[in-house]
Amino acid sequence: MSTAMINNPRAKSWGKLVFFSFLIWVFGWVVGPYIEKNIPIYNQITQVVEERDIDSAAYMYMDTVGSYDGEYYLTDSFKHSNRDDYGMTKAFFAGIISCFLILGFGWRFILE
Amino acid sequence: MAEGSGIVVDQGRWAWSEMWKKEDWWAIWIGFFLLIAAMVVYFPHSGEMKEIINKADAKYGQDAQRTTVIKTIAWHKLSDAKKKAEARKISAGNWLSSFTAKTHKWTDNPLNAFFMSKEKADAKAEKAKVKYAVKKSTEDSTFALALAAEKLAEAAGFSDTALNSAASASIDKWRDAKLAADAAKKKTKVKPYNQIGKLIGLGVFFCILFGIPMSVMGVPFKKFAMGFAFVYAVAVLAWFFSYQSTMKHYGIGYAAWAIFLGMLISNTVGTPKWAMPAVQTEYYIKTGLVLLGAKILFEKIITIGTAGIFVAWVVTPTVWMVTYWFGQKIINMPSKRLNAVICSDMSVCGVSAAIAAASACRAKKEELTLAVGLSLVFTAIMMIVMPAVIKGTFPVDKQMVLGGAWMGGTIDASGAVAAAGAFLGEKALYVAATIKMIQNVLIGVIAFFIALYFTTRVEVEETGAKVGLGEIWFRFPKFVIGFMAASVIFSMIYSGFNAEVDGLGRAMIDKGTIKGGSDLFRGWFFTLSFVSIGLATNFRELKEHFKGGKPLILYAFGQSLNLVLTLVMAYIMFYVIFPELTATI
Numbered sequence: 299m300s301t302a303m304i305n306n307p308r309a310k311s312w313g314k315l316v317f318f319s320f321l322i323w324v325f326g327w328v329v330g331p332y333i334e335k336n337i338p339i340y341n342q343i344t345q346v347v348e349e350r351d352i353d354s355a356a357y358m359y360m361d362t363v364g365s366y367d368g369e370y371y372l373t374d375s376f377k378h379s380n381r382d383d384y385g386m387t388k389a390f391f392a393g394i395i396s397c398f399l400i401l402g403f404g405w406r407f408i409l410e
Numbered sequence: 411m412a413e414g415s416g417i418v419v420d421q422g423r424w425a426w427s428e429m430w431k432k433e434d435w436w437a438i439w440i441g442f443f444l445l446i447a448a449m450v451v452y453f454p455h456s457g458e459m460k461e462i463i464n465k466a467d468a469k470y471g472q473d474a475q476r477t478t479v480i481k482t483i484a485w486h487k488l489s490d491a492k493k494k495a496e497a498r499k500i501s502a503g504n505w506l507s508s509f510t511a512k513t514h515k516w517t518d519n520p521l522n523a524f525f526m527s528k529e530k531a532d533a534k535a536e537k538a539k540v541k542y543a544v545k546k547s548t549e550d551s552t553f554a555l556a557l558a559a560e561k562l563a564e565a566a567g568f569s570d571t572a573l574n575s576a577a578s579a580s581i582d583k584w585r586d587a588k589l590a591a592d593a594a595k596k597k598t599k600v601k602p603y604n605q606i607g608k609l610i611g612l613g614v615f616f617c618i619l620f621g622i623p624m625s626v627m628g629v630p631f632k633k634f635a636m637g638f639a640f641v642y643a644v645a646v647l648a649w650f651f652s653y654q655s656t657m658k659h660y661g662i663g664y665a666a667w668a669i670f671l672g673m674l675i676s677n678t679v680g681t682p683k684w685a686m687p688a689v690q691t692e693y694y695i696k697t698g699l700v701l702l703g704a705k706i707l708f709e710k711i712i713t714i715g716t717a718g719i720f721v722a723w724v725v726t727p728t729v730w731m732v733t734y735w736f737g738q739k740i741i742n743m744p745s746k747r748l749n750a751v752i753c754s755d756m757s758v759c760g761v762s763a764a765i766a767a768a769s770a771c772r773a774k775k776e777e778l779t780l781a782v783g784l785s786l787v788f789t790a791i792m793m794i795v796m797p798a799v800i801k802g803t804f805p806v807d808k809q810m811v812l813g814g815a816w817m818g819g820t821i822d823a824s825g826a827v828a829a830a831g832a833f834l835g836e837k838a839l840y841v842a843a844t845i846k847m848i849q850n851v852l853i854g855v856i857a858f859f860i861a862l863y864f865t866t867r868v869e870v871e872e873t874g875a876k877v878g879l880g881e882i883w884f885r886f887p888k889f890v891i892g893f894m895a896a897s898v899i900f901s902m903i904y905s906g907f908n909a910e911v912d913g914l915g916r917a918m919i920d921k922g923t924i925k926g927g928s929d930l931f932r933g934w935f936f937t938l939s940f941v942s943i944g945l946a947t948n949f950r951e952l953k954e955h956f957k958g959g960k961p962l963i964l965y966a967f968g969q970s971l972n973l974v975l976t977l978v979m980a981y982i983m984f985y986v987i988f989p990e991l992t993a994t995i
Contacts, residue, residue, distance in 0.1 A: 350832050358824055
């Protein structure tokens with residue numbers, strides 16, 4: 299880096315921007331692919347992600363294919379089995395009530 | 411989120427003019443405007459969706475009911491045929507989806523993100539066709555085996571356990587092969603595209619959508635529009651990077667890129683002053699959250715039964731409470747807001763929960779950035795480590811359901827949950843993604859709880875004044891009401907459709923109004939908010955919040971507790987209390 303550049307804050311700022319952009323390139327095109335190729339487990343997951351076209355960066359359930367298919371699969375599986383321990387049972391409501399009891403307990407004793 | 415270094419606490423009384431002068435209300439108006447518009451587009455097509463579902467029932471229904479002992483080929487075909495009912499597939503839906511599309515996936519050539527010629531698309535499709543042919547042949551051969559195995563089991567009246575198991579195993583193999591073949595088939599339909607014009611058009615639409623209310627709130631439209639062009643350009647850049655194939659593999663999504671690019675600009679060359687009128691973190695985030703509310707459908711919590719509700723709805727608040735207590739009492743987190751936001755993203759569902767919690771408690775932008783950063787790092791690690799641990803240590807018969815539930819309850823981001831689940835197999839993917847989905851529904855409850863806690867207790871403590879109901883209403887973040895209202899209204903509509911014809915709710919709401927409407931905009935709004943966060947964040951301030959590594963300790967403690975409790979609860983619920991129900995999965 300030249301002395302003129304060090305003394306020029308504007309040039310220094312742009313230099314930083316270029317440097318970090320270079321780091322992105324290094325990660326995206328050199329380090330990242332290297333890790334993918336050389337760590338077997340990562341390589342396998344990458345293949346699954348590509349093959350199934352999974353958006354592994356999705357933040358919400360609606361953004362992933364598996365959520366919809368999983369919901370269809372599980373709901374239909376349980377309905378198909380005709381079991382009486384699936385659905386709006388007492389145990390199911392106990393789970394929901396437990397959630398609110400935990401929040402209530404926390405409100406009273408933890409969030410003072 | 412609070413502006414500047416301190417927490418901004420509104421003092422005053424409720425006035426009706428707030429409904430057009432405050433962004434909280436505008437978030438509700440804009441959110442509901444888009445939701446109603448989507449309903450107007452899709453709801454008139456419910457008859458067509460009903461017809462698809464009824465046709466599927468007529469074709470496969472009777473055959474699918476031959477036995478309840480195993481899931482037959484006909485049962486799967488019925489399920490596949492019903493899935494084809496998607497309201498968003500109508501021509502208006504296709505146009506909307508194409509108009510609001512982000513950039514495209516690319517590997518080495520950045521131009522592919524925006525443009526692809528017909529020749530290139532054809533060449534890609536040809537290449538994909540070769541791969542599809544291989545997958546299709548595997549699907550066909552596994553189908554033949556599955557059919558033969560099912561016939562044998564049926565000949566024995568589905569009463570021979572060994573034959574039933576063999577049939578189930580063969581059918582499962584066929585399903586795995588079919589999933590791979592279907593994904594390969596999609597890739598054969600590559601079409602040429604030119605996204606540049608659409609991206610410009612979408613930017614203009616967003617500018618008007620947000621700019622007019624801004625002018626009502628006192629910011630001249632022209633000033634907003636100039637700044638918005640800059641913010642929107644950085645948002646497009648964030649999507650551009652997140653769709654690069656290596657970044658996709660690592661799960662480095664738009665939120666990470668938006669914050670990073672924003673911070674890179676603000677901490678190097680500086681955010682241009684003329685762009686600041688459009689750096690409106692809360693405005694975009696709250697609008698996105700109102701849209702998010704519409705997809706929090708309460709009926710979904712029943713999907714995986716009682717076992718799922720205990721894993722997702724009992725462990726999650728327990729972990730939240732204990733971690734919050736740990737943060738306050740053991741490591742003395744200086745900021746209650748940061749503590750609450752980290753607890754939410756770690757225990758509920760990562761970035762989306764962090765956004766909702768931060769807005770509900772009015773956390774500082776640096777606090778949200780820090781929480782999101784922690785979540786992204788841990789998610790990337792857990793996405794790789796957890797399936798490896800499950801494969802290496804869990805008994806084979808428990809890898810799918812127990813492993814899936816464990817990952818679904820602990821890995822923060824839905825996409826990473828899906829990737830890790832798919833690595834183990836189809837069932838693990840379904841269980842993991844469904845547990846995550848049920849946890850997602852909890853966002854509304856947690857956000858409301860946090861808003862109430864901070865409004866009635868923390869802010870009272872900070873201001874030292876007791877507040878009455880009127881003051882609580884004045885201070886309460888109103889967008890939370892829009893978020894909850896959207897959730898309740900759409901839950902009711904969803905259940906109403908399902909009551910009419912089983913599966914119609916999915917076709918009209920999940921895969922109609924939401925997937926083909928609100929979802930198309932929500933991702934963009936969150937990106938704009940994350941860009942705004944980055945553009946207004948000073949790296950030094952961020953470092954201050956990380957002092958002593960307390961946020962990291964808090965996250966690591968909470969996630970460790972989450973891992974232990976989720977595994978124990980999943981084992982007890984799926985294999986001790988409901989083993990027979992688990993066997994039907």
